[in-house]
Amino acid sequence: MAENADGSEKSEEPTQKKIQESRDKGQVPRSKELTTVLMTLSAAVFFLMYGNVMIEDFMTLGTRGLSFDRDVAFDTHKLFDLIIALVLQAIYLVTPFILVMVIIALISPVLLGGWSFSAKALAPKVSKLNPVSGIKRMFSAKALLELFKALAKFALVMAMATYFLYFAFGEVLALGLEPLMFAMAHAGTLIIQAFIFVSLSLLVVAAIDVPFQLWDHNRQLKMTKQEVKEEHKQQEGNPEVKGRIRQVQREMSQRRMMQKVPEADVIITNPTHFAVALKYDPENMQEPLVIAMGVDFMAAQMRTIAKENNITIVEAPPLARALYYNAEIDRPIPYDLFKAVASVLAYVYQLKESGSAEEVDFAKLPIPEDMKTE
Template sequence: MKVSYLKLDLQYFAADEKTEEATPKKREDTRKKGQVPKSQDVNTGFLLILVFGALHLFGGQMKEAMTSMLSKSFNEYIHWTVSEEHVFTLFLEMTIEITKVLAPVMGIAMVAGIFSNFIQVGVMFTGEPLKFDLKKLDPIQGAKKIFSARALVELVKSLLKISMISVITFAIIWINKGPLMMTSQKSVEAALAFFGRITILMGLASGLALLCLSVLDYVYQRYDHEKNIRMSKKDVKDEHKNMEGDPLIKSKIKEKQRQMSASRMMSEVPGADVVITNPTHYAIAIKYDEAKSDAPIVVAKGVDFVAQKIKEVAKANEIVMVENRSLARALYQQSDIEQPIDEQFYKAVAEVLAYVYRLEKKA
């Protein structure tokens, strides 16, 4: 008895073990919830490269705009009297000028964020991650996340990013240590230009390094995502049942449909012209109406029990039954109910109908 219980327990755990790949429906459901493999390093890398690239392209214009604002402030605004109208005009003009300076950089930053997300997850709109969930406030689950393998990987990844960016920054400063020490001998404009170039170089190099690191991070994120959405054999079966319906219920529905079809079919037998039999296993009821069809129509067919029922109804309604073994079998296999017979059976069925009409004429 203990052995049997042990086997049942092992089977139960085996059924619940996540060993199966996620089905397309499971993937679609997790995507709707916003659960997709994505690396934040891709976003950060693209953001750094495009933003510092924009600073390199528009830096001169931004410097001129800022210099113009400062010059106007000390040459014009400083002589204004403090009034509500002058303060409003001052803030409005300064806001417009600052917007002109920052708009290109902010626009490129938005494009970088949208593009980096698009290349990873495609087009996706979902509000599921924004919904309030009390489970997120569970301290036990939070502690498990802190001391999980994923948290360890994130820690190693963060240390690696900090080390990489620190090395890149130090290397750029070390390479340019000569010009850096000589900035005190240069004009303010030349010194600012030098520091601007060094800063842009650091940003571009750091962004490129993060993009290289993001390739490894994205591979890991995909692996971790696939692992988390794995399904057990029981999950796959349950999903199949939900999509296709319970097999027991489906069989009952099909049985009910067969019963309704058989009942409807039996109601057509009294109007048939002839029933062709095997004589015991097959029965096919044929009706010929020139007004409805150019060829005879199969109004009912069946084997074994259904064939017996067709013959009983035909006998009760005095429908002629003709025995033709090969024709009955062929009609059953190659004809559909409420459809005209195939052209290959025209001659054989015509002979049977002619025989039936002769009998009716004699009667």
């Protein structure tokens, strides 16, 4: 398991932010073996399809370069023009092959880690000029692994080449008995076959290296639990700060709510634990509105404000609890509590109009069973 510089274990998978930061720095999984095998296979396929044509064109070009008039040999200007023409023709012949190689070289890295361009990766690093650091890199585990891979690749290619020569040895010896033109074509075919055979062997190397590079890249990006926590804090904000913000927001909300209590028509209490302030204006409201509610200390403050503003306080414990747990601030009361609240408001209006009202058993108001709480 990877460890951090302070000895803490990197046991957590990298977050998306960590992965994106590594991409911004140019750190993406790359496999040189994948690029190598794709380029060699592409070259082999290209020569297999167009090799004979290229050989014939180069033979024609060679014949043209070696058969010229005597006056050309003794005229530097004509000789120079001939050489330039031959060079341009040679460039023209190899251009398709070069284009194929360039395209494969650009596409193959994208297959594994995707396209990534980072100016940070191009920036010079002073640490790379340190000879001590360079020696450490030479004898690091990664350098030894790369050496092992190179030796294994060399051994594999050598074994496959030897295997091919063993079976094609008879054909190679027979080349000396064939006519020149036929021998050259036959030799070209053997070279292309050998190239394809050896290139296919590199698939084994790429099949091992690609999963390893993906695993190694993920291992390098792994994080400690503390790093994950720190990143979470950066993204979500410090929990203490967020808690303080929420506390301030609650206090501001409570102050605004307490400022509305004097507007209430009635305060329904538990009598001490819960308090709910209701307001109802028949001309402007279709339903009674909950403008404030509180528990314990806030409930006591609401009762105090109600007494200071001559607001009727009704002790209806079941209704107070039902409203506290089912109603919302600045929203109409729940529909199922209409009858119970209507009885309370009727009692309050009788008190305001005549100074007295018929007694109501507020402990037995019609409250649905699913809204009753202990």
